[in-house]
Amino acid sequence: MAKPLILVTNDDGITAPGLRALVNYMKELGDVVVVAPDSPQSGMGHAITLDNTLYSQKMQVDFDNGALEEYSCSGTPADCVKLALQELLERKPDICVSGINHGSNSSINVIYSGTMSAAIEAGIEGVPAIGFSLCDYSWEANFVPCGPYIQKIVRESLENGIPNGVVLNVNVPKTEDNGINGIKVCRQARANWKEKFDKRTNPMGKDYYWLTGEFELLDHGEDTDEWALSQGYISLVPTQFDLTAYHAIQQLNTWDL
Template identity: 65%
Template sequence: MKSKEKPLILVTNDDGITAPGVRALVQMMNEIGEVYVVAPDSPQSGMGHAITINSTLFCEKIKIDEGPQSDREWACSGTPVDCVKLAITRILPRRPDLCVSGINHGSNSSINVIYSGTMSAAVEAGIEGIPAIGFSLCDFSYSADFFAAEDYIKKIVKESIDKEMPKGMVLNVNIPKLSKDKLKGTKVCRQAKAVWVEDYDERKDPRGRTYYWLTGKFENRDKGEDTDERALEDGFISVVPIQYDMTAHHFIAEMSHWDL
């Protein structure tokens, strides 16, 4: 990035381009850089790292609200990862200096990072060598207060740009459901070892056909003091650095003794 240029920031999400969370994030990023928005035209929660390969993709320029970015927004028919891929290869005038995804409605802490479309969009940017951050608020309400953590969000973004995160590095930021005066600050921590204990509710449709509806409950089985779940419970914003390399490096040496 040239010293006199404002950082180019790509904004995306998985709740859809009109979701209150992404509209709030766009406002915040307008104060920091030159914002381009490429986001799904409809909700894509839980899509993980899915990409569109068996159907066509549409990406339409759209104006949603006023602001410096008002003529730099596109609604995409695909997944969050599709949005990032299209933005980088077809839409942006140059490679972005940072990709921010969110603000998601609901937590993406611990195991949720695997399923999250919000985080997968950020990870896709990381794969492209672009520093990226996924923001999530632990509140599913449509009227959630996304501005309670505004100061922290902007500080995290500015630090990420100023400190030049390593290529491939992605931050998973989760914000507890608290008012501005109740937030205690940020904590850099690790992902908790938590799981979803899932089941499928069996039902019948009007024609008598059996169908299933995914249900389940979240269980945090990690009692560590240094986890994202603990930070959130204690009123802190959790910041977990993640990477797309899923190699279990610690097991490679042991496997070298296997009779393969």
């Protein structure tokens, strides 16, 4: 039987160490094709390119990584998946994996995440999809300890299937001794960013701003992704792209509309 076809993408760019690690883990599970941004696209959310042209270039970043083909794309993470599914791949992939992101995409961060938006785009197109993130923003982050867990999650997803309309958001804790206690299926914690802008003035007298902020955890339940990560567990949150608030429909129907 043919090996599973695995589409690998990310938002940190095609040369990012996290993506290179993910390719190495996936080549042991199936045939790998990479379609990823040609430059960092962090925080792009589900943006797509509408008013500009898209470019894609076939390339080989690492001849020893086992990927069948690699393409860089000038667009966003969501663009990469759209282009892969519509133009670049000869057949529909069996699964799409996005990452490994340099930094957390737990709780509210999933809203802004280019990593997860790439996975969600695949899910919208009916491709089982998972976003992987390591809670370490360093370019020299150690991805080795999470490898067996990532392979386990992908293998289980291929064997059992991911529920329709669901995309998995997986975050791996950064631990001082690189120890991981296991995997917890969780819900997304309620959290927010207390944001502010650092206002500065350039030498020409024009004001400019840097976005800064502090992460504010509003949820101390022991069934959340933030709790799992704080306890040294990998968090696995089933997310959905149907944003309907079904619990509010009955109340809204009482309005005089």
